[in-house]
Amino acid sequence: ETGVTQSPTHLIKTRGQQVTLRCSSQSGHNTVSWYQQALGQGPQFIFQYYREEENGRGNFPPRFSGLQFPNYSSELNVNALELDDSALYLCASRLAGEGETQYFGPGTRLLVL
Amino acid sequence: RKEVEQDPGPFNVPEGATVAFNCTYSNSASQSFFWYRQDCRKEPKLLMSVYSSGNEDGRFTAQLNRASQYISLLIRDSKLSDSATYLCVVNEVGWGALIFGKGTTLSVSS
Numbered sequence A: 001e002t003g004v005t006q007s008p009t010h011l012i013k014t015r016g017q018q019v020t021l022r023c024s025s026q027s028g029h030n031t032v033s034w035y036q037q038a039l040g041q042g043p044q045f046i047f048q049y050y051r052e053e054e055n056g057r058g059n060f061p062p063r064f065s066g067l068q069f070p071n072y073s074s075e076l077n078v079n080a081l082e083l084d085d086s087a088l089y090l091c092a093s094r095l096a097g098e099g100e101t102q103y104f105g106p107g108t109r110l111l112v113l
Numbered sequence B: 001r002k003e004v005e006q007d008p009g010p011f012n013v014p015e016g017a018t019v020a021f022n023c024t025y026s027n028s029a030s031q032s033f034f035w036y037r038q039d040c041r042k043e044p045k046l047l048m049s050v051y052s053s054g055n056e057d058g059r060f061t062a063q064l065n066r067a068s069q070y071i072s073l074l075i076r077d078s079k080l081s082d083s084a085t086y087l088c089v090v091n092e093v094g095w096g097a098l099i100f101g102k103g104t105t106l107s108v109s110s
Helices: none
Strands: A005-007 A010-013 A019-024 A031-037 A044-050 A053-057 A064-068 A073-078 A087-094 A108-112 B004-006 B011-014 B019-025 B030-038 B044-050 B055-057 B060-065 B070-075 B084-092 B098-100 B104-109
Touching: A005 A087, A010 A019, A019 A087, A019 A108, A031 A073, A031 B098, A044 A064, A044 B098, A073 A087, B004 B084, B011 B019, B019 B030, B019 B084, B019 B104, B030 B060, B030 B070, B030 B098, B044 B055, B044 B060, B044 B070, B070 B084
Parallel strands: A010 A108, B011 B104
Antiparallel strands: A005 A019, A019 A073, A031 A044, A031 A087, A044 A053, A064 A073, A087 A108, B004 B019, B019 B070, B030 B044, B030 B084, B055 B060, B060 B070, B084 B098, B084 B104
């Protein structure tokens, strides 16, 4: 296994609510990325954190935000949930400067009703 | 134009068949290339990196043509366990964001 864990595994929310998803990276990995995978699509890059700072962002609105903590854990927060936010959310961690292999967690499946 | 485009699927093949997946990417500045495998309702897992010189891992062979911005994956002697979605992935400027294709689904039957 990759050593990357995510919680919760599944979540149901309603439109307008807020959600926080959590990721625990491999020990020592200082970079974490979050991806959104809608049904039938490939994962789409949301943003990346390096040493607790966001250092790259995909085409996602500001209501998608994140945090990275010194203990290699991170959060993805989504405010004002919309129906189209229903997807599998994946985090991936790596050690910057040690190749480009990213290790994915099992994902959180979010359903917005 | 999508950044990474793959063959539309699904591919349905018998055991033992050889199957090829193709992929094109739009950004000539892309630096790293990969094939990931994703099983149903699971996370993507790295299958192999792709190099200009071509690389082989058992029954799997990957090729990269930078001039044509084209990536391929060849699977020989398909097994039932090869049934999955195969994702073509590029990494631009090496800073971390992976750009995924939509994926091609392979179904191997006995």
